[in-house]
Amino acid sequence: MYRFSILSRQTFFLPGSFFFNLAGLALMAVGIWVSVDSGSFLTLLGPFSKQGVQFVNVGYLCIALGAVLVLLGLLGSCGAHGENKCLLLSFFSIILVIYVAEVAAAVVALAYSYFAEDILKAWATESLQNGYSSDVVATTTWNSTMTELKCCGFSNYTDLLGSKFEENEGSLPVVCCWTNIAPCSPAEAERSAVQGCSRHILESLRKHAYILGAITTAIGALEVVAMTVSMYLYCRLDNETSRVISEKH
Structure with missing residues (x-):
């Protein structure tokens, strides 16, 4: 023992x-x-x-x-x-x-x-459409993400079309346009072809x-x-x- x-x-x-x-x-x-x-x-x-x-x-x-x-x-x-x-x-x-x-x-x-990408895309789209510009945390997070990564939206600028941000500001975030000058119109964002943040x-x-x-x-x-x-x-x-x-x- x-x-x-x-x-x-x-x-x-x-x-x-x-x-x-x-x-x-x-x-x-x-x-x-x-x-x-x-x-x-x-x-x-x-x-x-x-x-x-x-x-x-x-x-x-x-x-x-x-x-x-x-x-x-x-x-x-x-x-x-x-x-x-x-x-x-x-x-x-x-x-x-x-x-x-x-x-x-x-x-x-x-x-x-x-299904992670689809779930994440659904969450990101909802956040960009309704949280961005109206919620402090969502706004700060997306501003920081898009500025640091030099990207726009999750897939692209279309995620922000019809969003509360566009309704309040009358344009898209300046990072969505290659000129980075406000206002950033949807037409200018389309010409700029800034990539989304998904990747x-x-x-x-x-x-x-x-x-x-x-x-x-x-x-x-x-x-x-x-x-x-x-x-x-x-x-x-x-x-x-x-x-x-x-x-x-």
Whole structure:
């Protein structure tokens, strides 16, 4: 049993408990900062601070998730240290449920990725037609996006035809015309043929999706390692218990 105890500590602590405890503490730290010092958090959001109050609630979610991860780490380490089959099996079951949920979410995300461009186009068109010029966040976001990327609309300038911006200003945004001089008429925008922002936006989303996918894959691999180790220790304990019982008889 002594050899098993040493094996359990060395094998389980490194891949499993340490990661869950570290990730949990990091999440809890972020959640506490967002919840307690919301003023600084909203300042970082800049022009989005109007909507930022809604994201402060994310702090409580981070605290809850962090606490769950810390408890999982403690559960696993206690099961390994105490050689407790019940705790090891509980750890394995919880991680398995989380892993299955992640796989299901990945499948759903993959299914919806085929329609991502259409969904994004519908959202962008609605935002340009009704939010641009009337909503501070939408206006600031689109102004910044079109100015920095030197693009107009989502597909092209036609996304802004009949919009509230055109009704209020009597023209299109100056960035839609190559002269960048107001007023920018639809005819001038058509001659300028300024590209839409869709290509840049979709490329940015794909880049972030790849990063998120890599992180998710790494977490999933670590979860598989944690489940494998915990089940190995559980089976090893079961064999040791059976051997001890057989020797007594």
